[in-house]
Amino acid sequence: xxxxxxxxxxxxxxxxxxxxxxxxxxxxxxxxxxxxxxxxxxxxxxxxxxxxxxxxxxxxxxxxxxxxxxxxxxxxxxxxxxxxxxxxxxxxxxxxxxxxxxxxxxxxxxxxxxxxxxxxxxxxxxxxxxxxxxxxxxxxxxxxxxxxxxxxxxxxxxxxxxxxxxxxxxxxxxxxxxxxxxxxxxxxxxxxxxxxxxxxxxxxxxxxxxxxxxxxxxxxxxxxxxxxxxxx
Amino acid sequence: xxxxxxxxxxxxxxxxxxxxxxxxxxxxxxxxxxxxxxxxxxxxxxxxxxxxxxxxxxxxxxxxxxxxxxxxxxxxxxxxxxxxxxxxxxxxxxxxxxxxxxxxxxxxxxxxxxxxxxxxxxxxxxxxxxxxxxxxxxxxxxxxxxxxxxxxxxxxxxxxxxxxxxxxxxxxxxxxxxxxxxxxxxxxxxxxxxxxxxxxxxxxxxxxxxxxxxxxxxxxxx
Numbered sequence: 491x492x493x494x495x496x497x498x499x500x501x502x503x504x505x506x507x508x509x510x511x512x513x514x515x516x517x518x519x520x521x522x523x524x525x526x527x528x529x530x531x532x533x534x535x536x537x538x539x540x541x542x543x544x545x546x547x548x549x550x551x552x553x554x555x556x557x558x559x560x561x562x563x564x565x566x567x568x569x570x571x572x573x574x575x576x577x578x579x580x581x582x583x584x585x586x587x588x589x590x591x592x593x594x595x596x597x598x599x600x601x602x603x604x605x606x607x608x609x610x611x612x613x614x615x616x617x618x619x620x621x622x623x624x625x626x627x628x629x630x631x632x633x634x635x636x637x638x639x640x641x642x643x644x645x646x647x648x649x650x651x652x653x654x655x656x657x658x659x660x661x662x663x664x665x666x667x668x669x670x671x672x673x674x675x676x677x678x679x680x681x682x683x684x685x686x687x688x689x690x691x692x693x694x695x696x697x698x699x700x701x702x703x704x705x706x707x708x709x710x711x712x713x714x715x716x717x718x719x720x721x722x
Numbered sequence: 723x724x725x726x727x728x729x730x731x732x733x734x735x736x737x738x739x740x741x742x743x744x745x746x747x748x749x750x751x752x753x754x755x756x757x758x759x760x761x762x763x764x765x766x767x768x769x770x771x772x773x774x775x776x777x778x779x780x781x782x783x784x785x786x787x788x789x790x791x792x793x794x795x796x797x798x799x800x801x802x803x804x805x806x807x808x809x810x811x812x813x814x815x816x817x818x819x820x821x822x823x824x825x826x827x828x829x830x831x832x833x834x835x836x837x838x839x840x841x842x843x844x845x846x847x848x849x850x851x852x853x854x855x856x857x858x859x860x861x862x863x864x865x866x867x868x869x870x871x872x873x874x875x876x877x878x879x880x881x882x883x884x885x886x887x888x889x890x891x892x893x894x895x896x897x898x899x900x901x902x903x904x905x906x907x908x909x910x911x912x913x914x915x916x917x918x919x920x921x922x923x924x925x926x927x928x929x930x931x932x933x934x935x936x937x938x939x940x941x942x943x944x
Contacts, residue, residue: 559940611891615892622874622888626874627878638870642937643892645930646930649929652922653894654898656902
């Protein structure tokens, strides 16, 4: 790591820490309680950014998968892998924070609503992708198989969502980007808190993918060195 | 094109001589049907929804068995490698394996679908042809993605264990639309209601057939 990337790195880390602290301050101290839902609505400021990162990560992974199939440069594979792995963590968070909020709000932990179901299936696809990565022995083959799985997943997701919408359709309607215009469904105070939280989580995602990418590079290097040592 | 017929003919002949795969798949799906009947309990009103769901689960499980076997046979003894060494177009290899798997699954369905009617005490549907068409479209979507993913799964350390994990989440739209379409047809609902699900099935089939043809090349490359 040269001087410039390491400075960028430190700056990013500081920003994420600052963002997290200010998000927490905004969420719990600055922003008031929501009228009907009360305190449980606070989880919204974590749930929505996690859901956003989930879909962002999957999209990035899908695009990188296609790029890998076309260019077959290991860089794209590392990005696809890193993004999907980080995305899986956020998907898990969405699936945990959602039911925690749903119990006081809807009275049940889980409903087979379109968005919930799609996210659950997305999580299953991500797990399948990571298992595939583990169980294919040759690294080159694993990259190819996973790229194919990523490609199928990304194209399938809208079809899954559409079919689940048709299958049944109680999730609260989108409040941030709705037909009434940007942010019309939310009081401005809430929107500000959400935006800070969204920005922080997105940056956190980028940083984590960066760490994961570097880890992969180092791991490949170690494997290469080990192989050379064995050949000697 | 000749490669396509050659591989398809080889698969059919092999199956005709052994008669293993189709028999095991049919018996397995029958066992699934019976197990589900026990699990659901004997009720005087067997709604068509339940029958359609159980039927498609049985087909899916049997299909997974067949897909794994079909591709494992190619992986054993390096048959697939030999095919790839030949100057044959890889797309035709993929299509031949897909159509072969589809054929075997349809034979199994010819047994299992009427048996579902008997075990769940259903009337013969108003449009038996359309039920057949749903079975065809559903199986096609299942088999086209399945053949590709089985090609990947059989090359892993876990061999046939991995296929259901890869395949089932991807083919959720097929399962939803095939079950809904079948249930509506069994309940003798008008065809207009069914057409939406048929369109969804058709769209999935086309999109994934194209994707799988493109992706197969990358999967089998050594």
